[in-house]
Amino acid sequence: FLIFNENTKFCLIAQSSEAVTTTACKKNSDLQKFRWVSDYQLMSVAFAQCLGVPNKRNQAKISLYPCNKKSEFQKWECRNESLAIQGEDLFLSAGKKKENVALKTGSEAMDKWKIYGTTDDLCFQSHEDLFTLLGNSNGAPCAFPFLLSGRWQAECTAAGRADGLFWCATTPSFDEDHLYGFCPAANIDRFWSTDPLTGTYYQINHQSALTWHQARKSCQQQNAELLSVTEIHEQIYLRDLIDSKRSSLWIGLNSLNLNSGWQWSGGFPFRYFNWAPGRSPEPESEKLCAVLNPRRDAKWENQPCELKLGYICKKEKSTKDPLILPSGDVKPVKCPEEWLPYGGHCFMVHRDPKEWREAQISCNESNGDLVSIHSPEEHGFILSQLGYRAVDELWIGLNDLKIQMYFEWSDGTPVTYTKWLPGEPTHEATGQEDCVIMAGKDGYWADSGCDRKLGYICRRDPLQGVSGIPKTDPACLKGWERYGFYCYLVGHTSVTFSEAKKTCERSSGYLTSIGDRYEQAYLTSLIGLSSEKYFWIGLSDMEEQGIFKWVTGEGVLYTNWNAAMPGKKAGCVALRTGNAAGLWDVQDCEVKAKFLCKKLAEKVTVPVASETISDSKCPLGWDTSNSTNSCFRGFVREKDQKKTWFEARDFCREIGGDLAAIRNEEEQTVIKNFIKKKSPSFQPFWIGLQCLDPNGGLSWSDGSPVSYKARNNFYDTTFQDCGAINEDPDTSWIKEHCEYSHNWICEIKKGTPLKPEPLGPSTTYEVTEDGWIVKGDKQYFFSPEKTSMKKARTFCKNNHGNLVTIGNNSERKFLWKYILKNGKLNSYLIGLIQNADQQFSWMSGSPVHYAAWAQGEPNFAAAQENCVVLNKKDG
Known part of the structure; x- marks a missing residue:
């Protein structure tokens, strides 16, 4: 991108590594092109060097330097639309034309910089890792720029390859380290296997070591997705394709939407x-992602998403027919008495309890079947309009009575959509849960024993040869649809947000607000059958970025953000x-879209349901204010007693509340004040903010x-992490890996009785006379001082042991918590070593099936890095 100065209307240009000035913007000039090569380094594309300064002083001249991740003088950050040296009051300032740009202290410099041709600040196009394939770097991301035959390379290159494939180095110097991988591309079939039966492409990356989210990103960089398996044939094909001696591989299965169950x-x-x-795993808050395990007949297991493993990508042949959904101009159909029409079919709820098979017979008798649900729109219709x-717990048509573990609709239509309840489907082997119910406030699904007597939903074709009359409601004008207390209109012209607002007001209505999940479900079903991509609703944050308000001024009680939203x-x-369908995107207000109006x-x-502030008091030691119904309390703990985000959430729920949610300025202030009192040396506190769900x-x-x-x-939603609040520099929300251990803040509603705090898991272990720690069937020795690998190994051998082999997550956690509490050193040697071919093995001879690399590891940074340590800081 080009770096544009709002004040002078010029762009930054690097004419040589010494001369960085401003000049008239030219979109195609390489000398004016820059890009982020890490979270804080800006590189000139023409020179493959980074913007930096000789010192951190006022008027320091800005020029280009060889990129160096460790240099304090190349670290930039965006602050209020300007660009500053990280953590300093020094800003990039344009000066006059032809003069070098320089740093100025905050008071003088108010230069605003944007990406040329947009209204975005420079951090909007942030750095994104490009993960490599094959090569010899375990899938590590490209390191730009890198040194090749003495020249800096700013992009992937095909240099030195007869086959023309593009590659990059994964360390700053290919000349020294010879570490590389191929660059991902959307259209290269060289790296893929094709299933001859279906034409689907698969890519198996055994040699990579990426987390689940990185693996997904790598697939997406190739226009693909992490593996999903929806057909039995596909599983058999993959089982035969994959070498059965290999370690586990990530697939797209996850339980990262914390409000619903397993999903691809x-x-x-x-x-x-x-x-x-053979059955679905217990929902464990630490293990929300799934692997395919070649050593267990290619079956699936759940694992912590932070593990670094290989992965499988899948690319569909794009010619496959998706299930054709009826489009919006469906002629109204005529349904029998008491049945309701939607999308060309008729629906009805029956509340007389029947077993699943009896319910199916009952639907057949009225020329229908138990309901099949093919999209979020149909789901929304059923949730909002059938009462x-x-x-409720109601039977639907999904079942696996024909083929165990393979669910089908009883009416024979294809399965295109599922929405399971949290922890579902469980498929209890004992209870044979072969039939499916719709239950709970969201109407999500669970598998259940078919002999339970429950209500059910039927679906049938409309009456033939009779056309229906569009349903009208005397309390709504023609063209408006009735739901609950309101009438709604789907606007049929594409207009900007402000034009849509005026159009609704002319009909004495307003751009719609959405008060809860049921109104959302209704609107999803209302717009669901149209070919347009977007419909305006009456919400925006144009007055103040990040503070969303309805045009009516009513309080925001419900949100339903799409992936990576609400964005920056x-x-x-x-x-x-x-x-x-139904998810919310923040759009430029000048974009044209259809819209939804609402009026009484x-x-x-x-009935007015205004939230009144409760008179109840908060429990002793909890803080609140007069304008909130919540009480807040921060829990500060010793190092080994701090909790991961999930542990903290479960703790708050057990005492009757949840992790703190911050809904307005007052609540932010309450929390800010007690953090100032309590926070020992700027330690972060977990809050309930999270963005784990990939969809x-x-x-x-x-x-x-x-x-x-x-x-x-910031709402930086590119993160797949958890939210914390920090006092430094000013109380701000930050993102942290959910696995890190921190203090935390709970919230309970006023008047809710406080339950006793749960006792933490007891870390029981015994200590032998000579200082070894006994845990289960193993004994461990933690060395009190630093020593060489050779000496460490000799000591272990003399004591009839070996340097430790860590076999799973719980063993790693035990060792980590122990050194957090008792350890004197920052890192401890373990028994993992790197062989000459950059493969890792345990000294004990056990196969490496589990690894928990820190961020950016293993990085093979120097030829002599071949031992592995366990870090005290993050385990």
Whole structure:
């Protein structure tokens, strides 16, 4: 991108590594092109060198230097649309034309820099790792720029290859380290295997070591997705393709949407189960991602998403027909008495309890079947318009009575969509859960024993030869649809946000607000059958970025953000259709889209449900303010007693609350004040913010709407992490790996009785006379001082042992918690070593099936790095 100065209207140009000045912008000039090569380094594309300064002083001249990740003089950050040296009050300032740009202290410099041709600040196009394939670097990301035959390379190159494949180095110097991998490309079939039966492409990356989210990113960089398995044939093909001696490989299966159950990334239906020992794993908050394990007949297991493993990508042949959904101009159909039409079919709920097979017979008798649900839109219709209640448990047509673990619709339609409840499907082997119910406030699904007597939903074709009459409601004008207390209109022209707002107001309505999941489900079903991508709703943060408000001024009680939303840019909110139907995207307000209007139905008065502040007091030691119904308390613990995000969430839930959600300025202030009192030396506290779901956006763990962000905090939603709050420099929200251990803040509602704190898991171990720690069937010795690998190994051997082999996550956690509490050193040698061919092995001879590399490791940074240590800081 080009770096554009708002004040002078010039762009930054590097004419040589000495001369960095400003000049008239030229979009195609390489001398004006820059890009982020790490989270804080800006590289000139023409010179493959980084912007830096000789010193951190006012008026320091800015020029180009060989990129060096460790140099303090090359670290930049965006601050209020300007560019500053990290952590300093020194800003990039343009000066006059032809003069070198320089640093100025904050008071003088108010230069605003943007990406040329946009309104985005420079950090909007942030650095994204490019993960390599094959090569000899375990899938490590490209290191730009890198040194090749004495010249700096700023891009992937085909140099030295007869086959023309592009590659990059994974360390700054290929000349010294000879470490490389191939660059991902959307269209190269060289790295893929093709299933001759279906034409689907698969790529198996055994030699990589990436986390689940990195693996998914690597697939997406090739226009593919992590593996999803929806057909039995596919599983058999893969089992035969993969060498059965290999370690586990990531697949797209995950339980990262904390409000629902197992799902495939990319929105594929989860209808075929192939779990190792045969049933779905207990939901464990630490193990939310799944692997295919070649050593267990290619069956699936759940693992912590942070593990570094190989992975499988999948690319569909694009010619496959998706299930054709009826488009919006469906002629109204005529349904029998008491049945409701939607999308060309008729639906009805029956509340007389029957076993699943009896329910199916009952639907057959009225020329229908138990309901099949093919999209979020149909799901939204059933949830909002058939009188569904949050306490309901109703049979639907999904079952695996024909082929165990392979779920099908009883009406024979293809399975294109699933939405399971949290922890589901369990498929209890004992209870034979072969049939599926819809339950809970969201109407998500669970498998259940078919002999339970429950209500059920039928679906049938409409009456033939009779055309229906569009349903009208006397309390709504013609063209408006009735739901609850309101009438809604789908606007049929594409207009900007402000034009849409005016159009609704002309009909004495307003751009719609959305108060809860049921109104959301109704609107999803209303727009779901149209071919447009977006529909405006009445929400925006144009007054103040990050503070979302409805045009009516009513409080935001519910949010439903799409992936990577609400993002860093202020804008207006539109509902998505298609695969992500009903999710909210922030769009530029000048974009043209259709829209949704809302107004009260005639002669209807809405019962006023204003939130009154409870008179109840908070428990002793909890803080609150007069304008909130919540009480907050920070829990500060010793090092080994701090908790991961999930442990902290479970702790808060056990005492009757949840991790803190911050919904407005008042709550931010309450929390800010007690952090100032309590926070020992700027340690972060977990809060309930998280963005784990690959198909969804930011949410609070207790379901509160994400519509407020405190000033100087970011909603950086490219993160697949958890949120914490930090006092330094000013109370701000930060993102942290969910696995890290921190203090935490709980919230409970006023008047909720406080339950006793759960006792932590006891770290029971015995100590032998000569100082070894006995845990289970193993004994460990933690050395009190540093020593060489050779001496360490000799000591272990003399004591009839070996340097430690760490076999799984719980063993690693035990060792880590022990050194957190008792360890004197920052790192401890373990028994993992790197062989000459850059493969790793345990000294004890055990195969390497588990590894927990720190970020950026293994990086083979120097030829002599061939031992492995366990870090005290992050385990």
